[in-house]
Amino acid sequence: xxxxxxxxxxxxxxxxxxxxxxxxxxxxxxxxxxxxxxxxxxxxxxxxxxxxxxxxxxxxxxxxxxxxxxxxxxxxxxxxxxxxxxxxxxxxxxxxxxxxxxxxxxxxxxxxxxxxxxxxxxxxxxxxxxxxxxxxxxxxxxxxxxxxxxxxxxxxxxxxxxxxxxxxxxxxxxxxxxxxxxxxxxxxxxxxxxxxxxxxxxxxxxxxxxxxxxxxxxxxxxxxxxxxxxxxxxxxxxxxxxxxxxxxxxxxxxxxxxxxxxxxxxxxxxxxxxxxxxxxxxxxxxxxxxxxxxxxxxxxxxxxxxxxxxxxxxxxxxxxxxxxxxxxxxxxxxxxxxxxxxxxxxxxxxxxxxxxxxxxxxxxxxxxxxxxxxxxxxxxxxxxxxxxxxxxxxxxxxxxxxxxxxxxxxxxxx
Amino acid sequence: xxxxxxxxxxxxxxxxxxxxxxxxxxxxxxxxxxxxxxxxxxxxxxxxxxxxxxxxxxxxxxxxxxxxxxxxxxxxxxxxxxxxxxxxxxxxxxxxxxxxxxxxxxxxxxxxxxxxxxxxxxxxxxxxxxxxxxxxxxxxxxxxxxxxxxxxxxxxxxxxxxxxxxxxxxxxxxxxxxxxxxxxxxxxxxxxxxxxxxxxxxxxxxxxxxxxxxxxxxxxxxxxxxxxxxxxxxxxxxxxxxxxxxxxxxxxxxxxxxxxxxxxxxxxxxxxxxxxxxxxxxxxxxxxxxxxxxxxxxxxxxxxxxxxxxxxxxxxxxxxxxxxxxxxxxxxxxxxxxxxxxxxxxxxxxxxxxxxxxxxxxxxxxxxxxxxxxxxxxxxxxxxxxxxxxxxxxxxxxxxxxxxxxxxxxxxxx
Numbered sequence: 087x088x089x090x091x092x093x094x095x096x097x098x099x100x101x102x103x104x105x106x107x108x109x110x111x112x113x114x115x116x117x118x119x120x121x122x123x124x125x126x127x128x129x130x131x132x133x134x135x136x137x138x139x140x141x142x143x144x145x146x147x148x149x150x151x152x153x154x155x156x157x158x159x160x161x162x163x164x165x166x167x168x169x170x171x172x173x174x175x176x177x178x179x180x181x182x183x184x185x186x187x188x189x190x191x192x193x194x195x196x197x198x199x200x201x202x203x204x205x206x207x208x209x210x211x212x213x214x215x216x217x218x219x220x221x222x223x224x225x226x227x228x229x230x231x232x233x234x235x236x237x238x239x240x241x242x243x244x245x246x247x248x249x250x251x252x253x254x255x256x257x258x259x260x261x262x263x264x265x266x267x268x269x270x271x272x273x274x275x276x277x278x279x280x281x282x283x284x285x286x287x288x289x290x291x292x293x294x295x296x297x298x299x300x301x302x303x304x305x306x307x308x309x310x311x312x313x314x315x316x317x318x319x320x321x322x323x324x325x326x327x328x329x330x331x332x333x334x335x336x337x338x339x340x341x342x343x344x345x346x347x348x349x350x351x352x353x354x355x356x357x358x359x360x361x362x363x364x365x366x367x368x369x370x371x372x373x374x375x376x377x378x379x380x381x382x383x384x385x386x387x388x389x390x391x392x393x394x395x396x397x398x399x400x401x402x403x404x405x406x407x408x409x410x411x412x413x414x415x416x417x418x419x420x421x422x423x424x425x426x427x428x429x430x431x432x433x434x435x436x437x438x439x440x441x442x443x444x445x446x447x448x449x450x451x452x453x454x455x456x457x458x459x460x461x462x463x464x465x466x467x468x469x470x471x472x473x474x475x476x477x478x479x480x481x482x483x484x485x486x487x488x489x490x491x492x493x494x495x496x497x498x499x500x
Numbered sequence: 501x502x503x504x505x506x507x508x509x510x511x512x513x514x515x516x517x518x519x520x521x522x523x524x525x526x527x528x529x530x531x532x533x534x535x536x537x538x539x540x541x542x543x544x545x546x547x548x549x550x551x552x553x554x555x556x557x558x559x560x561x562x563x564x565x566x567x568x569x570x571x572x573x574x575x576x577x578x579x580x581x582x583x584x585x586x587x588x589x590x591x592x593x594x595x596x597x598x599x600x601x602x603x604x605x606x607x608x609x610x611x612x613x614x615x616x617x618x619x620x621x622x623x624x625x626x627x628x629x630x631x632x633x634x635x636x637x638x639x640x641x642x643x644x645x646x647x648x649x650x651x652x653x654x655x656x657x658x659x660x661x662x663x664x665x666x667x668x669x670x671x672x673x674x675x676x677x678x679x680x681x682x683x684x685x686x687x688x689x690x691x692x693x694x695x696x697x698x699x700x701x702x703x704x705x706x707x708x709x710x711x712x713x714x715x716x717x718x719x720x721x722x723x724x725x726x727x728x729x730x731x732x733x734x735x736x737x738x739x740x741x742x743x744x745x746x747x748x749x750x751x752x753x754x755x756x757x758x759x760x761x762x763x764x765x766x767x768x769x770x771x772x773x774x775x776x777x778x779x780x781x782x783x784x785x786x787x788x789x790x791x792x793x794x795x796x797x798x799x800x801x802x803x804x805x806x807x808x809x810x811x812x813x814x815x816x817x818x819x820x821x822x823x824x825x826x827x828x829x830x831x832x833x834x835x836x837x838x839x840x841x842x843x844x845x846x847x848x849x850x851x852x853x854x855x856x857x858x859x860x861x862x863x864x865x866x867x868x869x870x871x872x873x874x875x876x877x878x879x880x881x882x883x884x885x886x887x888x889x890x891x892x893x894x895x896x897x898x899x900x901x902x903x904x905x906x907x908x909x910x911x912x913x914x
Contacts (some may be wrong), residue, residue, distance in 0.1 A: 097710055098710070098712045099712075100527060100537060100539070100540060101527045101528055101531065101537070110515065113514060113515045114515060117515070120545060123514060123544075124516070124543075125514070125541060125542060125543045125544075125549055125553060126514060126541065126542040126543075127539060127540065127541035127542070128539060128540040128541070129538070129539045129540075130537075130538075130539075131710075132538075135538050135539055138560065139539060142560065144558060146552065146556070157691060157692070158691075158692040158695070159691060159692060159695040159711065160552075160695070161710070161711075171746065187810075193863055197693055198693075198696060200692050200695065200696055201692065220864075227765065236575055241867075305688045324852075354803050356801075357799075359778075361605060362782075363781060363782045363785040363791070364773075364778035364779065364780070364781035364782035364785070364797055365778065365782040365800065366778070367777060367778035367799050367801075368776075368777045368778035368779040368782050368872065371777040371778070371801070371868075372868050374868075377777070377801070377802055378802050379802070379803065380801035380803065381801045381802075381804050381805040382798065382799060382801055382803075383797075383798075383799035383801065384776055384796065384797075385771075385778065385781050385796060385797035385798075387770075387785070387791070387793035387794035387796055388791055388792050388793070388794060388795075388798065389768045389793065389796075389831070390795050390796040390829070395784060404905060415804070417803070418829040422597065433633060454785075454786050455786060458782065481866075
C-alpha cells in the first residue's frame, strides 16, 4: 500500500476562513477505494513554507495530492514551487493554452493575460484534465514521490479526483480489497446513545462501524469488503432494527427517500412556515422529485397577520393553518410550522386521512440556521412517517414532546 | 519570528468526520497576537505516523502545538509517542495525579484506574494546567523544538491556549506587531478580475492583500498592522473605489449591511419566489433585523398557478408579481424571483418610487443550491441598491443581462 498524503494550500484554509471540505471528502473516497490516507497537511501562500513542505512530503510519502494554488493570481504558487522542488523550469503547455482560449471564446470573451499563467507547468509534468474550469491539474514526480496537483474549487477537484486520479492510482498501485461504506441515517439520537445501543453487536471479521455526526443527522457507517454485499446487507438490517424508530433512511439521504415516497404516492404538497422561514420549502425542493410535487408555500413573516397570531394556543392554530393551507392551495397534503416561542414550536400535517399535530421543545441552544434545520427535519419526518404508515410521534433525543394530537377526518371542523 | 506549526491528531479529524475548529481558531488567535502559523498537519491514531510527524516537525519548526490524544483510552497516544520521540521514559506526575483524584472526589466519585494514564508524562515535561478537565497539557523540548501538548476538547484547548500558551510564547519570543484583517465584500467579479484591477495599487509597507472566494461573494482582505488604523482605512477606501460597483459591503457581510439599511429606512418587505424556492426569504431572515421587517413570502411551486404561467413574457410577469405581492401583503417593498428557464431568470422589485426589473442569464452550470444562492444574492443586491440610491443594473461578471426596465410610479398600471 502506498503512503498517501494530502497537502492543502492557501491562507484561507490555513487560517480556517474556509473549512477544508475537499480534504475530508478525499479521505473518505480514497478509503472507500482501498487507499487510506496517511496524513494531511496545510500551508499558506508563502513560498518558503510551500517549498519546504513539498520537499519534506516527497522524501517521506509515495503519493501526494496537492490541492489549491492553481489560479491565475500572484498568490497562486503551486506550479512555480513544484518546478522549484523538482529543479525544472516552468514551460508553456500549448495544449492547455488553446483549451483556455476556447473556454473564453465560447463565452464571447477574450482570455485575460493573467490566465496564461495557468498554462505554465513544470517541465515533464503531464496535464490532468479539468473539463469544467480554467485550472488544469498536472502530475509529476518529485524525488520518487508521485504528485498530483489539483484545483481548489470543490466541483473541479472532485471531478478530477474521481474520474482521473483514482483510476490512475489503481493503475500504479495494487489496491487492497476495495471497501464499501454503507450508511444508515438517523435523526433524534446522540452518538454515545447509538454507540451504547450497538456495543453488543458482534460484527463479522473485516467489518467496522463509524459515525458521522452533523446536525441534524447522525450517519452510522458500516465499512466492509466490497465483494460480499450479502453479509453487509444482513448486518445493515440488524443495525436498522436496533435503531429502528430513529432511522430515517438507508443508503440514501432522507431527502432522496422522501422524493421516492412522494412520487410513489403521487401526492401534491403545500407548506406554510413560520419558525422555519422558508428553509423547509427551499430544502425539500433541492430534491428534483419533491420539487415536482410541491405546490405553493406561504411564509409568515414578522409583519404577517395569520391564524398563529389570533390564537394563543399554538398547537390548535398550527393545525388550523395546515388545514387552511391544504384547502386554499388545493393540495393533497399540507405541512405547517408554527411560531418558535421560548424554545417551543408546533408542527402539523393535514392529509386525506386526518391531521396530526405536535408541540416540541428544544433542549439546547442552536444558531438561527440550525433551529431552522432541526424544525424542518421534524416536519419532513412527519411527512415521511405519514407516507410510510409509521407511528407519527417517535422519541427524539434532543427534543421534548409536550403535546400531540391526531384528528381523524370526521373530527376536523373547517 | 518563530516558525510555528499545529499538529492535530485523531482518525476522526484525519477523515473529516469532525471539522477541526481548534486549528482554525488557533491560527486566527495566534495571528492577532503577532504569531503567524507556518503550517498545520493532521495524522490519525497510528503510532508510526504520529512518531514520524513529531520528529519531522521537531527538526523543521521552532514551536509546535499538538492537539488531541491526551484522553484515558488506549488510542490516546500523544504522551507515549512524545516520550519516544524525545527518547525519555514516561514518569508519573504526582501533582497531576493528586489534582485528578480531587477532581473526582469533588464530584463524589472515585477516580477510575484508567485515568492514571493521564498523569504519566514524558520525563522533563512540565505541566500546563487544565482547570476544567482531566487531561493536563504539558510542554517539553524535542530536538530543540518547543512542543505544547493540548487536549482536544475545544473549551479546554481554548482556555489553555489563551491563558497559558500565548503568554508563555510571548515570554520566549519577541512578537511582531499584532495584525488586523479588514474586508471588502464583492459580488459579481472574478478573482482574476479583481486581481487585475488591483495589481497597480501600491500598498504601504507591511500591508498585504488576500482573497477569499466562496459563492456568491469574493472577499478582498487587507492585512495590516493593528496600531495604524488610519492608514488601513485609507487603503480600504482606495480599494473600494477601484471595485466600486461590485462592492456590497465593507467590514460586515452583505446581510448585516442590508439589515442596517432596512432598519434605517424602516421599510417592510414582502417576497414572492419561484426560482429561489424559499431560499431568499430563509436567508434574509437569518439576519435578526431583516426578520423584523419581513412580511409574508409566497413561494410558487411546480404545482402553483401564478402570473408567471399565464404570461410567456417572464420579465413582465415577474414585475406584475412583485406589484401584486406588494399590494396584497400591504408591504412597502416587494421582491420577486421569476422562473428559471434555459439558465435565464427575471427579478423585480416594486417600491414606493417605482418598479425595476431585469432578466439575467447564468454563464455557468451550478448545483441546485448554488443557483438559489446566486439568484437570491442578485435579488438582495437590488434591495440594497434601491435603499442606497445606487444604480440598479451593474455588471455582474458571471451573469449576462438580456433585459432591464424601470417603471416610474406613474407608468405602473395595476
